[in-house]
Amino acid sequence: MKKLILILLVLPAVSFAQGTNVINQKGRRFIPAEVTIRQGQSLTVTNNDEFIHQIYSEGLFDSAERRPGQNIVEDFPRSGTFEVRCHIHPKMKLIVHVN
Ligand SMILES: [Cu+2]
Structure with missing residues (x-):
């Protein structure tokens, strides 16, 4: 059982590597x-x-709100480091490095 849990935890990391x-x-x-x-x-x-979420990044995008199960796709046309946040939950923070 412990092995199964470990596999489930590792799977998302594998998809990022790809x-x-x-x-x-x-x-x-x-x-x-x-x-x-x-x-x-x-x-x-x-x-x-x-919860409902959205995402925004100063000068890049400010998305509509998304219900659970929905996706948002955003492009990053410039290189740099960007902070992505959610208007609804000000503590949410994602750092995106674009090379
Ligand atoms: Cu949110």
């Missing part, structure tokens, strides 16, 4: 809270929470 840029919103947090992508790549943010 270049799937997916961030989860869960427990009023971004998971993972920091990600590195390449310039021009997009980021998919999935609301896996019990």
